[in-house]
Structure formats: C-alpha cells, structure tokens
Amino acid sequence: MSVDSGADLFKALGDATRRTILDELIDRDGQTLFEICGRLTMRYGLASSRQAISQHLAVLEQAGLVHTRRQGRYKFHHVDTRPLRSIVERWPIDRGDPP
C-alpha cells in the first residue's frame, strides 16, 4: 500500500556519473557546471559533454541531492545529503559485521 516515495532519489543514484558528481561536489562544494566538467575529466577520466553533465545535475536537483544558487552568469551547485536519510529509515541497517 505504501507509495514508494523517493523514486527520484533512487533514480538519481542509479547512474555512475551522477554518483561521481556527488563525490566531486562533496570534495569541493559550490562548483559551477564548467568546473564540474573540467574536474570530472581531470580527476575521474570522464569525458562527458557539458550538456550531459547539465542533465545529470538536473536529475540530482530533482532528487533534492543538489541545490543551485544563481549569481550573475554563474550557477553554483551545492550538495545536500539529507535525502539519503530516507534510505536507512526505510530499511533499517542490521547490526553486525559487513558481509
């Protein structure tokens, strides 16, 4: 009967490039689109176009994992990991050693 809330969240986390973007934004918060593109290429070897990264950021923003702040012609992207809390609230993590 439950409505499976948070579909956007899992959809956002489902792509490897988007997960790398989260890693990158956590390492250095508040980057612009061009900065993210450059650092993804430099540090992770990802050769994605600007438009591809832009679409990924839109998905992350819709999931609430990224918030944006416009300033002039720049748009800064900030991470917000709080939506991840709903995952461990939905399926409480067992105590014990990892597998």
Place this chain on the structure above:
Amino acid sequence: MSVDSGADLFKALGDATRRTILDELIDRDGQTLFEICGRLTMRYGLASSRQAISQHLAVLEQAGLVHTRRQGRYKFHHVDTRPLRSIVERWPIDRGDPP
C-alpha cells in the same frame, strides 16, 4: 580515481519493484519465490510474472541485499540490509532538519 564500488547495489535499488520486494521481505523474511509473487499481488497490487520477480531477486542477490537458502524444492530468500551502510559511508548525512 575511486572505482565507484557498489554499482550493483545502486542498480538493485533503482527499480521500484525491487524496492517493494525489499519492503515485503523485511515484513516477512524467508519467503519463497511463489510467496513473494502472491503477496506482491495481494498487498501491493503488482501484477508481475514469476519470471520477472525471479530476475529481480537475482539482481537483489547480486547486490548482496538478499541471500538465498535452498531446502528441497524450496528456495528461501532472506534480506540483508548491511550493504546499505556503504551509502551513508560514502556520502555522510548532514545534520539538520530535512528539507
């Protein structure tokens, strides 16, 4: 440079039916494939075929979220939420009120 470990985990969580299967197995652990099929139909209104559910369970097992135990012609499925811990370890959750 990080290798994005846990791709199987996020792939498994990316599908709504698989998330519902996790819900169902947490509610009643150790079900067989046919039990899961029946209860998904009854309680969640999902009309998926047996083969579809079987493939979903294989994905969940590959992600380490479900372990199986054979006994005669039955195969019991057990949840293991410990892989979820890697998510909050990768992206620590901020303190503060939810959005």
Place this chain on the structure above:
DNA sequence: GTTATAGGCAACCCGCTACTTGCCTGTCAA
C-alpha cells in the same frame, strides 16, 4: 511409475534513458 509443484534458462520485444547535436538566451569584459 505419474502428476503437480517450485524454480531455472534463453531468446525476444519494447520503452526508457543517457548522450549527442544544433541552436538560442543571458551576462560580463574589451
């Protein structure tokens, strides 16, 4: 034995999604 049950395997179809391409808008510097 025979039959029914529980599950597995492989091929195929289709819709979604990531990515590209091309062009457009808005902002700042020279």
Place this chain on the structure above:
DNA sequence: TTGACAGGCAAGTAGCGGGTTGCCTATAAC
C-alpha cells in the same frame, strides 16, 4: 557594441533494462 563566456532548450539516436514467452530440470505428492 561586439565578442567571449556560462548556461539552457529541444529534437534525434543508440543502448540498456524490465518484461514476456516458451521450454526445461528437479523435488515432492499421489
């Protein structure tokens, strides 16, 4: 004002993934 820079929008393409179909194996009940 003109150019460079940061970003947005929309249509088209290709591949992947979820679902189905059909047939098969193995265990248990009769």
